[in-house]
Amino acid sequence: MNQIHQLKAHFAEQVYPDQLGKYSRRKLAEIAEQHGTPTVIIDQDVIAAQYHSLCQALPKVKMRYAIKALPQVDVIRHLHQMGCGFDLATAGEIELLKSLQIGAEHTIHTHPIKKDAEIRHAIAYGCRYFVVDNSHEVDKFKAYKDQVELIIRVNFRNQDAVVDLSRKFGCELTKVPALVEQAQQAGIRIAGLSFHVGSQVPAPYAHIEAIEQCIDVFKTMPEVNWKILDIGGGFPIEYTGPGPVIEDFCAPINDALQAVDQHIEILAEPGRFIAGPSAIQLLSVVGIAQRGARTWYYLDDGVYGVLSGQMFDHAKYPITPLQTYDLTKGLKPSVLAGPTCDSIDVIDDDIVLPELEIGDIFVATQVGAYTLASATEFNLYPKAKTLWLNGQDLT
Ligand SMILES: Cc1ncc(COP(=O)(O)O)c(C=O)c1O
Structure with a gap:
């Protein structure tokens, strides 16, 4: 292969001509013109499609959207309207739900470590179910024993997850009996077990192993009134490589869930799967x-902004020029950088691109989860504008 052919193949791999899916380039160019850049477009239809496909793939499971993934009012409101509940972790997330007049009925407080004031605030909101993973945390609930039920988070390490969430939280399975006994002696109800096998997991084996081990705990401690099994998040999406089909990913999880006692409610806390594919970002070349x-x-945005997930979430987002170019005019080894003064603010330092001009637009896709949520205003660059697409046709 001569050099230009190699570059073209490389370019085709990196810059997906059809990754814009249903969005027409012309309509996106109009939006960039009208609203400026950087702008994030969040698509209500994609939120709905992702939510429904996960519900269909896991018919026994009630969804509690992990607000942290994309705490955007329209997203929350729309999920609530579709019947989704919420995994909340902070007073800020509770205030967000309150601002939308969403009650606590279908919420669980999933942060294993909380200040007393945060517990009181969540109880005042009406939240009843709280996650704990250690004895200090169980102690904190003595004062509220009649208002709460505890879910013990168990730790299942998963080397394959892109984001390992069991390093920081979750107790070992062997610690569960002692925590249960401590709670019961203090008169605090235990409602169930939860786990999170890590975010963006490539295969469902860790979920299955965790489900089986939780079922064993339920069986070996029949004196507890087990009411909840919370299987966390981790459901993967496609970034720059192909991702699993959600029905295929969930099928063996469903099989494993068949062995859970009928009266135990099964919950999940999906964040990425619902939010990730819902957003695209328009950015401009400024230099x-x-x-x-x-x-x-x-x-005009980079890893300190919406693409912050590249640092915190270890994600690599598909990014492509909006315009189509005549590739025969040549491709050059290039670097895509964000606008801030920090040299770490590099989006891709190994990309081949046609010759671009100032003002040309790029589109980053799959930027819904852990992106806007962790964007900073470093250098006092304002955060990207967001647009909520509720039915407008961009095809
Ligand atoms: C407790 C908890 N639940 C749910 C989630 C969402 O996980 P995911 O985005 O993998 O679905 C997270 C992510 O950090 C989490 O910490």
Whole structure:
């Protein structure tokens, strides 16, 4: 293969011509023109489609959306309207639900570590179910024993998860009996077990193993009135490589759930799967410099902004120029950088691109989860504008 062919193949791999899916380039260009950039478009239809496909793939499971993934009012309101409950973890997330007049009925407080004031605030909101994973935390609930029920979070390490969530939280299975006994002696009700096998997991084996081990605990402690099994999140989406089909991913999880006693309610806390594919971002080229062999394109948002998930969430987002280019005119090794003064703010330092101009638009896709939520205003760059797409046709 000669060099230009290699570059073209590389370019085709990196810059997906059809990754814009249902969005037409013309309509996106109009939005960029009308609203400026950086702008994030969050699509109500995609939120609905993701929520419904997960509900269908896990028919026995009640969804509690993990607000932290994308705490955006329209997203929360829409999920609530569709019957979804919420996994909340902070006073801020509770205030967000309150601002939308969403009651606590279908919520669980999933943060294993809380200040007393946070517990009181959540109880005042009406939240009843709280996650704990250690004896200090169980102690905190003595004062509220008649108003709460506890869910013990168990730790299942998963080397395959892109984000391992069991390093920081969750107790070992062997600690469950002692926590149960401590709670019962204090007159605090135990409602169930929860786990989170890590975010963006490639295969469902960790879920299955965790479900089986929780079922064993239920069986070996029949004196407890087990009411809840919470299987957490972790349901994967596609980024720059192919992701599993959700029905296939969930099928063996469903099989494992068949063995859960009928009267135990099964919950899940999906964040990424619902929010991730719902958003795309439009960014503009604001500067160009030739540095050594590479052309640097500076965009108006980067890893301190919406693409912060590249740092915190270990995600790599598909990103492509909006315009189509005549590839025969040549491709060059390039770097895509964010706007801030920090040299870590590089989106991709190994991309080949056609020659671009200042003002050209890029589109990053799959940027709904752990992106806007962790965006900073470093350098006092304001956060990207968000647009809520509720039915408008962008095809
Ligand atoms: C307690 C808890 N539940 C649910 C989630 C959502 O996980 P995911 O986005 O993998 O679905 C997280 C993510 O950090 C979490 O910490």
